Amino acid sequence: MSLRIVLVRHGLSSFNLEHRIQGRDDLSNLTGIGQSQARACGAALGDLVFEAVYSSPLRRAADTTRLLLAEQGQGLQAEFDEGLLEIDLAPWSGLLRQELRERFADQELQWRQAPEKLELQRADGSTYRPLPELMRQTDQFRRQLLERHAAAISNDQDPPHTVLVVAHNAILRCLLLALLDLPISGFRRLRVDNCSISVLNVGRSNMGRSGVQVELVNGLAHLGDPLPIKGDGARLLLVRHGETDWNREGRFQGQIDIPLNATGRSQAEAAGRFLAPVTINRAYTSCMARPRQTAEAILASHPGVPLTSSAGLVEIGHGLWEGRLEQDIAAGWPELLANWKRAPHTVQMPEGETLQEVSERSLGTWQHIAASLDSSETALVVAHDAVNKTILCDLLGLGPADIWAIKQGNGGVSVIDYPEGAAGRPVVAALNLTQHLGGVLDRTAAGAL
Numbered sequence: 001m002s003l004r005i006v007l008v009r010h011g012l013s014s015f016n017l018e019h020r021i022q023g024r025d026d027l028s029n030l031t032g033i034g035q036s037q038a039r040a041c042g043a044a045l046g047d048l049v050f051e052a053v054y055s056s057p058l059r060r061a062a063d064t065t066r067l068l069l070a071e072q073g074q075g076l077q078a079e080f081d082e083g084l085l086e087i088d089l090a091p092w093s094g095l096l097r098q099e100l101r102e103r104f105a106d107q108e109l110q111w112r113q114a115p116e117k118l119e120l121q122r123a124d125g126s127t128y129r130p131l132p133e134l135m136r137q138t139d140q141f142r143r144q145l146l147e148r149h150a151a152a153i154s155n156d157q158d159p160p161h162t163v164l165v166v167a168h169n170a171i172l173r174c175l176l177l178a179l180l181d182l183p184i185s186g187f188r189r190l191r192v193d194n195c196s197i198s199v200l201n202v203g204r205s206n207m208g209r210s211g212v213q214v215e216l217v218n219g220l221a222h223l224g225d226p227l228p229i230k231g232d233g234a235r236l237l238l239v240r241h242g243e244t245d246w247n248r249e250g251r252f253q254g255q256i257d258i259p260l261n262a263t264g265r266s267q268a269e270a271a272g273r274f275l276a277p278v279t280i281n282r283a284y285t286s287c288m289a290r291p292r293q294t295a296e297a298i299l300a301s302h303p304g305v306p307l308t309s310s311a312g313l314v315e316i317g318h319g320l321w322e323g324r325l326e327q328d329i330a331a332g333w334p335e336l337l338a339n340w341k342r343a344p345h346t347v348q349m350p351e352g353e354t355l356q357e358v359s360e361r362s363l364g365t366w367q368h369i370a371a372s373l374d375s376s377e378t379a380l381v382v383a384h385d386a387v388n389k390t391i392l393c394d395l396l397g398l399g400p401a402d403i404w405a406i407k408q409g410n411g412g413v414s415v416i417d418y419p420e421g422a423a424g425r426p427v428v429a430a431l432n433l434t435q436h437l438g439g440v441l442d443r444t445a446a447g448a449l
Contacts, residue, residue, distance in 0.1 A: 002153045002154070002155055002156045002158075002160050002202065002203045003152045003153050003160055003161050003162075003163070003202040003203070004160040004163070004199065004200070004202075004215075005145075005162075005163055005165060005199070005200045005202065006163070006165065006197065006198070006199055007167070007175065007176070007192075007197070007198040007199070007200070008041055008064070008068065008164065008166045008167075008195060008196070008198075009167065009168060009169055009172055009192050009193065009194055009196055010034070010038075010056075010058075010060045010061040010063075010064040010167070010168060010194065010195070011031070011034025011035060011037035011038045011041075011060070011063075011067075011194050012030070012031050012033045012034035012037060012194045013028040013029060013030055013060040013194075014028045015027065015094075017031055017033075018096070019096055019097045019098075020094055020096055020097070021089055021092040021093055021094065021095050021097070021100060022060075022086070022093065023086055023088060023089030023090065023092065024058070024086050024088045024089070024090065024093075025090065025093040025094070026058050026059050027093065028059075028060055029059055029060060029063070030059075030060055030063045030064060034060070034064070034194065034195070035063070037064075037195035037223055038063070038064040038065075038071070038195060039067055039071045040071075040195070041064075041071075041197065041223075042067065042069065042070065042072040042073075043071050043072070043222070044197065044222035044435075044440055045072050045197070045440060046071075046072055047440075048072075048162055048164075048441075049074065049162060050072075050076055050162050050163060051149075051161050051163055052076075052079065052148075052149075052163045053065065053069065053076050053078040053079065053163070053164045053166070054078065054079050054080075054081050054084060054145070054164070054165050054166070055079070055080050055081070056080070056084035056085055056166065056167045056171070057084075058086060058168070060168075061166050061167055061168060062078075064166055066078070068166065083138075083140060083141035083144065084165065084166075084167040084171055085137070085171070086168035086169070086170055087130050087133075087134045087168075087170040087171065088133065089120070089130055090120075090122070090123070091120045092120070107119075107120070112188075114185075115130075115187055115188065116129070116131045116132060116184045116185055116187065117129070118130060118131065131170070131174075131184060131187060132184060134170060134171060134174055135174050135177070135184050137171075138171060138174040138175050138178050139178050141175070142175060142178045142179060145163070145165075146202065149161055149163065153202055153203065156203055160201065160203075172198070173187055173190045173192055176190055176192075176214075176217070177190075179200055179202070179210065180210055180212055180214065180396070180398070180405060181209070182396065182398070186396065186397045188425055189395065189396060189397060189426065189427060190217065190396075190427070190428055191218055191228060191428065191429040191430070192218055193220055195220075195223060196218045196220050197218075197220075197222070197440055198216055198217045198218060199214075199215040199216040199219075199440065199441065200213065200215065201213040201215055201407075209401060209402060209405070210402075210405065212405060213404065213405055213407055214406055214407060214432070215407045215432060215441070215442050216407075216431065216432050216440065216441075216442065217428060217431035218415075218429060218430040218431070219433055220430070221274070221433065221436065222435065225277075226275065226278060226436070227275075227278060227415055227429075227430060227433075228415060228430055230378065231417065232375060232419050233375050233417055233418045234370060234373035234374065234375055234376075234377050234378070234379070234417075234421075235379070235415065235417050235418070235429075236366075236369065236373075236380075236381055236415075236416045236418075237278070237280070237378065237379070237380045237381065237415055237416075238381050238383070238388055238392070238413070238416060239294065239295075239383075239411070239412065240382075240384065240388050240408045240409065240410055240412050241264070241268075241286075241291040241293070241294040241382060241383070241384060241410065242263070242264030242266075242267035242268040242271075242290065242293070242294050242297075242410050243260065243261055243263045243267060243410040243411075243444065243445050244259065244260060244261055244264055245258065247264075247410060248261065248445050249325065250325060250326060250446075251323065251325050252318045252321045252322055252325075252326075253315070253318075253322060254315050254316055254319075254322040254349075254352065255288070255314055255315055255316075255318070256323060257290075258289070258290060259289045259290060260289075260290050260294065263445075264290065264293075264294070265297065267294075267410050267411030268293060268294040268297035268411060269297050269300075270411060270436045270437055271294065271297070271298050271411045271413060272297045272298040272299075272300055272301050273301070273436065274413065274433075275301070275380075275413065276301035279378055280302045280305050280378055280379070280380050281373075281377040282306060282308070282379045282380070283295055283298075283299055283302075283306065283307045283308070283381075283382070284307070284308050284313065284365075284369055284379065285307060285308070285310070285313065285381070285382045286310065286311075286313035286384060286387070287309040287310065287311055287313075287314060288384075290384075291383055291384065292309065294411070295307055298380060305380075311361075312365030313362065313365055313381070313387055314387070315383075315385070316349070316352070316353050316355070316358045316384075316386040317349060317352040317353040318349050318352045318353075319349040319351035319353075320349075320350040320351050320352070321349060321352065322352075333350065336350070341404075343401065344400070344401065344403055344404065345399070345400040355386070355400035355401075358386055359390040359393075359394065359399075359400045362383070362390050362391050363390065363394055366391050369381060370418055370422040370426075371423075373418075373422070375418075375421070385408050386403065388408045389403040389406045389408055390403060392408075392431065393405070395416060395428055396428060406432075407442055409432055409434045409442040409443075409444035410444040410445055411434065411436075411437055411444065412432040412433060412437075412442065412444070413430070413432075413433040413436075414428070414430060414431045414432060414433070415428075415429040415431075416429065417429045
């Protein structure tokens, strides 16, 4: 990696607390809770060294930035950038959400179902589409950000050049979409809570087609609660198994049944403590040892929860690559390995599987689990790196070609909600939470699948 981008949403504002529409207007301010959240966020980011800080100039974001930086202790000054202003919802600004539903029922429904198509009217009588307008603004900020730090990206330096961006709910969701080269229709697939932390890495290698890798989305553990609050609809917790010796060695393990090592068992136990306060009604695992051991460690705090094994969740079959180190594969299959890094969806593993085959069986199993859940239920699913990545790619609107754009740490937790039911649009409420393993950044093994 070469450029790390840390995204933070402002703390709880007075309008958030009152359930009012705030948009671009600067009418709300940080509450006492929001101020505490900003300080906690700064403490959580204390180990990071920022090369630059960019913030929305709106008061709730600017105050969050100042409090965060004061707690973080690096002594940096933020650059306040109008490219980070929140979405313009001026005709609605200040309305209670209930008032909005009552007075503008059709538009409010459009905002929830297909926000990219919503049209509003300005004071001068002209109409505009707030979300496409915001996406154009976001794309301009993205281009400027990447141009400003182009030298760091081209150098592939380690440790990476790190920048902090503090802004708002809608603009941060649009920035995630823009960095991943995803369409605006994916806006409702993401969740960004007050003072949550998201991390993206920008580089030239093994970062997906867009050159961007998502390391973390909507991390909240620094605020006291492990997961975003569950709303209506079923929830699935997707966990990658703990570390194995072969993960640590960088050895391709695939469908060879390697158990957890001591670190992996500790990671599984940490995930269990992290998820102990969370209600879990059912659990599913790959039928291999490493995810089953991880699931059993998590369920130690949830006695009586049934655990079901599924062959659809087993890791990708590497065929003749299994058990080998990367340098061994490079010696025997140099072109195929290069393609695996560059265009993984094009590779047929020698006597193994394609990513498309993994995606089809993984997603089939995932959808079956989601469809079986009552709206009040939460299910745990423990699987593998490639399996989890193909599932998360699909949920985000990506495909098997993009698996390098998704990071999955050993013992990492992702949260998927189905507010519209299993047949409706899923929401990635959090991705690759690893704060229970020692900090905001994912420091787990970077070995082969």
